[in-house]
Amino acid sequence: MIRIRLGARGLGGVRFAVSPMGSAKDLLRLVGFNPGTLTPSWRSRATDALTRHRLGLLAVVGGGGPLGYAPDFLRPEPPAFLTDIDTALHQIATTPQERIRYELAEAVNGHSWDPGSGHPAPRQLLQALGRGEDHFARRLADEMARFWHAALKPSWPAIRTRLEADVTARASDITQYGLAEALNRLAPNLEWRDGELLVHLRTDSIHRLTLDAEAVILTPSVFVDRALFCAGEPPGTPAPRTPLIVYPAAKVDCLPPAQDPLIGATRRKLLAELSQPRSTTEIAKRLYLSPATVSYHLQILHRAGLVTRARRSRHVLYQRLGGMV
Template identity: 55%
Template sequence: MIRIELGREGLGRTRFALSPLNVAADLLHALRRNPQSVDRPWQARAGEALRTRRLCLLAVLGGGGPHGYAPDFMRPQPPAFHTSVDSALHQVATTSTERIRYELTLALGGHSWDDTPAGRPPRLLLEALQRGEKHLAQRIADEMAQFWQLAFEPHWPRLQTRLEDDIAARGTAIARNGLTHAINQLSPAITWRDGGLDIHTYGPHQLNIDADAVILVPCPVLPWALFCGGDPDDTPDPRAPWICYPSLMPASTSPSLSEELIGNTRARLLAELARPRTTGELAQRLHLSRATVSYHLQILHRAGLLDRSHHSRHVFYALASGADGQPAGVSSPKRST
């Protein structure tokens, strides 16, 4: 678990931000750590971009090292509410030598809390480093620009609207129920407790951070919360912590059945079930309790709108044939939650 001590003043300085380049880095990270969690259209766009432009170094570094950590300089800290792609790419290209060396040490050797033996560094990365950290930063910035152009640029207006709508919805939740309640709704992995944030992670490690603020960044391609930054004071160019959290699904992506007929929650569930998902996965993506999701899934299943299949010990739901005019395709799902 990661613990971020904020206090009331730090909570008051906590803010939201949009970061196009963060979204691109999130997709690379998700594809490496758990590709089955990424929707197929994004898998296809990312794969085509990496393959056609031969962005080999980006694929190696963006997926994270043997311990799962991907260097933070690839996803620069958002200095304002909205940071342009060009500005973020400039931040990447001008990252200090000391910062790059520090982050690559973490990526290849692991954090101090992780004693898992590290594998041999990728040959491609070692070859790039032979030309120096500055060359590495500029090459990553160039490959990130190409990846963004092919995989994201045509879709960004729609994605930006979705992310702005997400932040607006969080603002409404803050106005109605307070900031603490809104933070607790970002992800099942994030909890406000006793003047700070608990971020529940996989693995036994513990990390405690004192911070003046946290930046909250919505992401349309991540199904889980991702922690970045939060460096000790003696770190080269220390960065404040920020959290990428899964953004809400827009109501406009619902199937042909209208919200007025089936309700907002069930419309959002149907929008998520173009591919098979478990109750737990749906609860995490939509920031709902498992009990709430299970209740609505049972009603949709009895109405004939969903197919249900068993794989190992898990139950998967998907749109039934005819629910959106397409087959459900629920054979042998691989991902479990």
């Protein structure tokens, strides 16, 4: 369990952020550590980007190894609500040397790979690190840039729309129920209790940490189904960072009524049908609407980034973003 103790000042420092680089890291970790949780389309897109662009080092570091930990410097601390991709890549490339040494030592010595088992750190990682931390950081930034453009950039407008809508929903929760209840609603394994923010880890995890913090960054992701703790460390850690918690973004059909001016009753019904790919004709039959009416509403939802579309044979299939992950 992770315990983050927040006093009055710490509560005042709680903020939300939308992170394009964080989304890329979450996708990388799933490809490397738990690919079965990805839809075939995302799994194919990510693995194709890694293979086609020869991003071997990024796959090793970002994938998390057999034990699951992927170094946190691949997810830079967001300096603002929305950080552009170039700023985030610069943050990776200029990560302090001592921070890289600290995180990779944690990874190599038991968080990602177990040196005492049949899963030691890959030679590729050790060879790259042998050229120095600065070179290592610049190379990973370059590979992350190529991965971002190949795998995530085409879908980022839609993903960003969903993440920003999620934060809007959380702001509504804070207004209606207060910050404590809003925090409890973020993820099933995240809990606010007696002045502490608790991240309940999986039952097989041996990681335990209690720390005092003057701020916490909360960032939604479409690639996680439970809260993940990143970056916060006890005193004495090199180049310490603000504790950051990644939580699962709400599904499109879980958004509050404030979204009704865009969605409305008909479009909500369409979104409910699009948990799996469907054609305009199929949706029209299921909802007893004309194909022209369905097509009109789907075009609006597509422009808003709430659904994707792909051509298969002679048909164009639509799917809501929430059904892609």
